[in-house]
Amino acid sequence: MKKILMIAGLGLMATAGAAAADAKLFPYPAKANYCPQGLQPIQMGGVICCGVPNQNVTYAQYQAHPVPRKRYYAPAPTYYGSKSPQGWNGSKSPRN
DSSP states (O other), X not given: OHHHHHHHXXXXXXXXXXXXXXXXOEEOOOSXXXXXTTOEEEEETTEEEEEXXXXXXXXXXXXXXXXXXXXOOOOOOOOOSOOXXXXXTOOOOTTO
């Protein structure tokens, strides 16, 4: 029983390690660096801590929405008069 629990615990630790390896670590722009040498402030899941970032943009830049592109519309069609045989004012067509 002890062996089974130990194997299950090691399996859980292995999956937790893989999930932590996939975490996005964003650099945190700070004026002062109070982290140990070789580390810098990072933001991970909204928490600021010391580490080595694996992203090249900050969390705020990552979450920013792109600017919508300007849409260009075709000009309105030119009006060349009525398409009806009577004309726009109801006058008779010159063919009659």
